[in-house]
Amino acid sequence: MTTIEFRAPWSHSLVVMTCVTLALAVLVVAVMIFVPVGPPLFAAALLIAAVVLVVAGFAGRVRGYTLTEDAVTVRRGMWNTRLPLAGLRSVTGDIEAMRNAFRLLIIDGVFSFTGRYWSMKLGWFRALATDPDRAVVLRYPNRTVVISPHDPQHFIMRARTLIKVAEFPK
Secondary structure (H helix, E strand, C coil), rough: CEEEECCCCCCHHHHHHHHHHHHHHHHHHHHHHHHCCHHHHHHHHHHHHHHHHHHHHCCEEEHHHHHHEEEEEECCCCCCEECCCCCCCCCEEECCCCCCCCEEEEEECCCEEEEEEEEEEEEEEEEEEEEEHHEEECHHHHCEEEECCCCHHHHHHHHHHHHHHHHCCC
């Protein structure tokens, strides 16, 4: 079976947003430990929220992509997300795919750009990306997914080839 690995490099904005978020989370934890903040219930909720945000972002981060003869596997922090090639209508590169997109149900900019988005260009889509400037749009009949492999052109070429081979009558 053909297996091709693609890295998921971080964009500059992802590095900055992750560092700022981690710094704020550390600051919140330090304040909670060393400075008495009242009321205690609010302080505990703030501490828990900071820790959950960081842990959830780390667990769901995008680490890379694996392209096989039957699927694109998004390697995540604690699990993998499988995107089958069956039913995939198109694979295109689009550096504008995530620009001006509204975010919903996401952990945006903490270790990766993951979650549900909406834009005028794509409509509703799911992002599993680390660098919007390397965006590859996967269009299915009833959903759209945006990923960001390190070499978008190579990914697109290989994915299109595998889709054609898979659709060839046997």
